[in-house]
Amino acid sequence: MQVPEHLETHRISRMFPLEFLYSLFYIAVVTDFDEKKKKVIQYDISKFKRGDLLEVPRTLFTHFGIYLGNNRVAHLIPDILPVLTTDEKAIEKMVNNNRLILGAIAKKASVRVDSVEDFAYGAEILLNHMDKVCSRSPFEGEEVARRAEKLMGSVVYSLLWYNCEHYVMYCRYGTSVSFQSYQFCKVVRKIVCSKTSCLISFLLCLFIMFYLETVSIFGILPTFMIPFTIWMAS
Incomplete structure (x- = not known):
């Protein structure tokens, strides 16, 4: 159903300008990625341990998740479907780009569990790369996984203030920060x-x-x- 133009204009006008700009950037990147076919890659999950931080670099942004074991990854991802239906089977299916984009705009997301293949979507996976960046030492693997599992379910989403990176940083290091958001704000500040x-x-x-x-x-x-x-x- 198409949203009336006057309601859409009112909704956008209430968005924080910087976050709206980031939304446009994020949507453009995700849409571009969807145009490429999903690569068929066999991931060696034997090298992943429970509580590991998995990082998937994309063209202009990076997606993050926490490995729970048994080919399961907990990650925070925008998703509009839980708002529209209670059909668990439909919700459990991999989040496509339409669901993701609408979820980002509506600020609706969920911490969910997917397979490594669905989480990475054919991209390369970096293992615990943030350990070299974050000044804090990571928790023990079991503690990381426990924190990740505790936050399962629907969350309020923000591209700048609470995204997938904030989630994994809290789970593994106890600090909810996003280096991607910081770099984006830094560039915008430099321009403005x-x-x-x-x-x-x-x-x-x-x-x-x-x-x-x-x-x-x-x-x-x-x-x-x-x-x-x-x-x-x-």
């Missing part, structure tokens, strides 16, 4: 808080002020305050 952006915003404010003929205190203040704020933040 630059001298070029300051100049462009100043010229744009001047144009709007004179075009609308609002040469008053209400027009002059934004003209100088917006560029000044960007300048001070750069």
Whole structure:
């Protein structure tokens, strides 16, 4: 069913601008990945131990999960289907991109268990790579798996503030952080808080002020305050 245009506009306008930008980025990448055929790869699960952190690099983002043993991976993934139906058999099927994208937009996700093959979707798997990045030592494997299993079920999803990386980092290291989100915010800040952006915003404010003929205190203040704020933040 198509969402009425005025309701969709109202919903998007309420989204935090930076997170909405990240949503567009994420959806574009996932859609691009779906156009490629799933590779047939046989994974050697004998090298995985319970509590291991599995990392699947994609083109521009990385997916994370916790290995539970017996070819089972717990991972947090956006999914709209649990909101629409209670059919367990349908929900248990692998999350396709339509379910994922709609879940990301609606901020609905679940921590679920899939096979290694369905989790990796034909991509290379990095094993405990975050151990080299995180300053904290990992918990014992059984403790990691226990924490992962305890969080099973529906969760509120956020591309920036609570995604699959936040989930695995909490389970393995006890700290809920996302290096991907941090890098994205860092790049956006560098673009927005630059001298070029300051100049462009100043010229744009001047144009709007004179075009609308609002040469008053209400027009002059934004003209100088917006560029000044960007300048001070750069």
